[in-house]
Amino acid sequence: MTLWKDFNQGLIKENPVLRLMIGLCPTLAVSNTVINALGMSAATAFVIICSNIVVALLRKIVPDEIRIPIFIIIISTFVTIADYIMQAFTPDLHHALGVFIPLIVVNCIILGRAEAFAYKNPVLNSALDGIGMSLGFALALGSIAVVREFLGAGSILGITLYNTAFAATIMVLPPGAFITIGFLMAFLNKMENKVQ
Amino acid sequence: MGKILKLGFVLMVFCVISAGALAYVYLFTQPKIELNGKRAFESSLTEVLPNALVFNIVKIGSKEVYQGLSGKDIIGTVFFASPRGYSSNINMLVGIDSNAKISGIKIVSQNETPGLGTNVAKRSFLDQFLGKTANDQIEAKKDIDAITGATISSRAVCRGVREALNDFEKNKKVKQ
Numbered sequence: 041m042t043l044w045k046d047f048n049q050g051l052i053k054e055n056p057v058l059r060l061m062i063g064l065c066p067t068l069a070v071s072n073t074v075i076n077a078l079g080m081s082a083a084t085a086f087v088i089i090c091s092n093i094v095v096a097l098l099r100k101i102v103p104d105e106i107r108i109p110i111f112i113i114i115i116s117t118f119v120t121i122a123d124y125i126m127q128a129f130t131p132d133l134h135h136a137l138g139v140f141i142p143l144i145v146v147n148c149i150i151l152g153r154a155e156a157f158a159y160k161n162p163v164l165n166s167a168l169d170g171i172g173m174s175l176g177f178a179l180a181l182g183s184i185a186v187v188r189e190f191l192g193a194g195s196i197l198g199i200t201l202y203n204t205a206f207a208a209t210i211m212v213l214p215p216g217a218f219i220t221i222g223f224l225m226a227f228l229n230k231m232e233n234k235v236q
Numbered sequence: 237m238g239k240i241l242k243l244g245f246v247l248m249v250f251c252v253i254s255a256g257a258l259a260y261v262y263l264f265t266q267p268k269i270e271l272n273g274k275r276a277f278e279s280s281l282t283e284v285l286p287n288a289l290v291f292n293i294v295k296i297g298s299k300e301v302y303q304g305l306s307g308k309d310i311i312g313t314v315f316f317a318s319p320r321g322y323s324s325n326i327n328m329l330v331g332i333d334s335n336a337k338i339s340g341i342k343i344v345s346q347n348e349t350p351g352l353g354t355n356v357a358k359r360s361f362l363d364q365f366l367g368k369t370a371n372d373q374i375e376a377k378k379d380i381d382a383i384t385g386a387t388i389s390s391r392a393v394c395r396g397v398r399e400a401l402n403d404f405e406k407n408k409k410v411k412q
Contacts, residue, residue: 072350106243110250117254121261128268131276192351209351 046157046165050172056149057180057221058228063149066140067181068217074197077185078178079133083126083141085174087118088150092170095158102159111154112145119144149173180224187220188212284331284340285312296407304331312339315403317396321346322353322388330400336408338368341397346389353389361390370401 054060057067063084070080091114095102102110123141126134134141144150153173158166190196192211194204210216281291281302288304288311295301302314312333318325324347331340343357355361364380374394376382382390 101246103243103246106247109247113247113250113254117257120258124261124265124269128265128272131269131272207351212350 043165043168046161047168047172050169050174050176051179052176052228055176055180055228056152056173057177057184058225060152062152063147063177064221066143066147067184067221068214070137070140071181071184071188071217071220072212073136073189073193074182074185075133076136077181079126079130079137080140081174081178081181083122083137084144084147084149084177085171086122087115087144087147088153088174088177089167089170090118091115091150091154092158092166093163095154096161096163096166099159107159108151108155111151111159115150115154116145149177183224184217184220187224188216192216280329280342280344281314281331284329284342285314285333286340287311296403299403301403301407310334313404313407315400317399319392319396319399321348321356321392322386323348326356326389326392326396328393328396330397332400332404336369336401336404338365338397338401341365341393343393348386348389352383352385355383355386356389356393358383361393365397368397368401370405374398374401 050056052059056063066080066084070076091111094114095111098110119142122144123134126137126141153169157169161169186196188211190201191208192213194200194202194207208216211220278291281304282288285304287306289307290305291302291314292305293300294303294313300316303310304312304314312331315330315332316327317330318327320326326346326348327344329342329344330338333339341362343362346354346357348354348356361381361383365374368374373379374397376387376390376394380390380394
């Protein structure tokens with residue numbers, strides 16, 4: 041049961057973006073189109089899951105005093121691997137995400153999970169926590185991107201849905217991200233109040 | 237002292253393993269990455285000079301241009317221009333055929349305002365330049381319909397096109 045809980049809590053209850061409010065920088069930057077959001081979620085998921093597993097595997101060897109530098113080495117290794125692989129196999133997506141791929145290193149969700157969860161828990165739990173957190177990140181990024189792309193560019197996944205003359209450009213610009221995140225957080229809070 | 241050495245050693249071991257893993261991934265992705273870059277560039281050259289099969293790099297003064305060949309005939313030249321737009325340099329390729337007419341324009345990279353300035357990369361805007369020569373007036377809002385809300389970016393593209401056409405004319409005079 042605790043396995044299920046470890047997986048589950050990242051989705052809504054401790055959703056990194058909408059609840060814990062961490063990892064907002066990449067969220068604001070790449071949630072302008074659905075395809076960017078999905079690409080970013082996939083790259084981040086790869087890094088969170090791999091680094092969670094490796095940190096959990098090594099948690100008994102890593103000396104307490106230098107755990108943070110070691111986490112950062114592990115995370116940046118996986119980020120660079122993801123960067124190379126995307127450059128080689130999905131060059132268009134890599135081009136669209138640009139500098140935000142290398143910046144996954146400083147995404148606080150990843151270091152946060154390594155420090156707060158993987159360093160203290162067994163491998164399986166940490167892997168599930170990583171999967172849950174990445175799904176939560178993808179869910180948040182995806183829903184923000186759907187709203188922004190639909191209102192701001194009149195399309196979803198690049199498929200035009202209505203005359204773009206009616207699209208509100210502000211929604212694909214940074215203010216649109218803040219507005220959308222604000223509304224989503226408010227919605228989630230309201231739902232939670234209802235449940236209680 | 238012993239503790240510091242031990243910690244340093246552990247950290248070093250982690251760095252070495254990480255470097256090894258990265259070297260391995262780099263080895264097998266690098267050829268593909270280079271190929272992608274080359275292919276992307278070649279396909280944008282073909283886009284602005286559709287009939288050319290092979291491209292040669294030729295130096296004109298300090299600038300590099302790409303001469304498009306079909307068989308043995310030079311059928312056009314691709315010029316690179318990088319005019320300053322609203323919030324970035326608009327890097328563009330301008331293809332000019334052997335009749336001194338513009339055969340195609342492609343915005344390679346830019347960082348203009350999303351939704352406004354970025355529209356200069358659209359076909360509907362760039363196609364207005366097709367067939368223009370150095371003798372034509374090329375000015376946004378007069379001869380070319382500017383993108384609404386992006387006059388500065390539109391003007392920059394016009395400047396880039398004129399620059400390429402001037403380079404082409406200069407190059408022709410040198411040859412003769």
